[in-house]
Amino acid sequence: MAPSKKKHASSECCVIPGGFTVLSLKFSSDSVSQHKLYVKEHRVRAEKSSHRPLDRTLFVLNLPPYCSQDVVRDLFSQFGTVQSVELGDHPGSFKESGPRLSRFFKPPETQGFKVGYVVFQNSTSIAAAKSHPHDVPLVVCTDERPVLTGVQKWTRQYTESFIQVDKLQKIVDSFMEEYDKAKEEEAEQQRKEAEQQQEDEEGWVKVTRGHKGAKARPHSEAANQRTLRKEMRKKKRKELMNFYTWQHRNTQKEHIAELRKKFEEDKQRIALLRAQRKFRPY
Structure with a gap:
């Protein structure tokens, strides 16, 4: 039987069930094996955070451990300017909600395949990434951006694990200054609230209005205790x-x-x- 002269379609994107587009990934240009990434436009209606715009965020699955934030940024920069990159162990909101800490005070990251959110500067970059041919792999390690693995990577991590005393002292001093400033602002706010809720000579308490015309409640400790005692007395009177x-x-x-x-x-x-x-x- 003569072979078919019909050629398979090449240079086309591959879309799998679920709306994910398959992108091929190679560690280096001379690598034989390929890795598969699954990308999809991030469209979650419950997502209300401003750091993941629905029209400019790309959701990426199956990122290998050697792909750091810088590597992911370089990989997807060919589709457009990358604004930010987030990596996590599972999908969801894993952005830090509290004060940003130094890497010296963070727990070690778990090694394994990750998920990512790539935010582009323009919405057209999403279509460019989804239309990338699956038979044209993305190369991680190049001469312009080398990626260390194996012994070289472990050696660099071991070297970076030693913290210079003067550098650590600067980071600690900066963190403590911000902490002391926040505490002073909180104490000043409590003092102002206590002055506002302080009773005058006739026993009256000045109550101000908050945003949207809502009646502001006293937030000082003394006012809270008085309110609690008043509620308890009222509850006892209403007992059946x-x-x-x-x-x-x-x-x-x-x-x-x-x-x-x-x-x-x-x-x-x-x-x-x-x-x-x-x-x-x-």
Whole structure:
């Protein structure tokens, strides 16, 4: 049987179920084996963070361990200017919400395949990355941007693990200055709130309005304690001692019986005083 003269389509993108586009990846130009990346436009409606625009963010799966943020930035820079790169162990919001710490105070990163979010400067870069031919692999290590692996990588990591004392001292001093500044601002804010919530000579408390016309609540510790005590007293007053109807009926009967008993006792005492001629109303 003669071979078919029909040629397979080349230089075309490969799209798999789920909407992911397959991109080939090679560590170096002379590597025989290839690695597959799966990219997709990031479109999550629940995502409200500003650092991942829905029209300029590319979601990347199956990133190998040797692909750092700089490597990923260089790989996707051929499709357009890359604004930011985020790498994580699993999809989701793994951006730091607190103050940015130095690498000396962070736990060691887990080694393994990662997911990434690549934010481009223009939305047209997303279409360029998705239309990249799957038979044209992206090269990680080149002469312009060498990537160390194996013993060379471990040697560099071991060398970088030694921290210079003066450099570490500068980082610690800078962090402590920012921490002290934040504490001073917090103390000043608490002092202003305490002054605003302080009672005047007549016992009145000035209550200001917050944003959108909402009534501001006192946030000082003393005001919170006063509010808590007031709520507890109100709760005690509203406690229902007789919740059921039959309990309320029995309580009324007992109260009437006590009143009758007291009335009879008063009648007997008055009669006794009259009998003893000690009752002198005038």
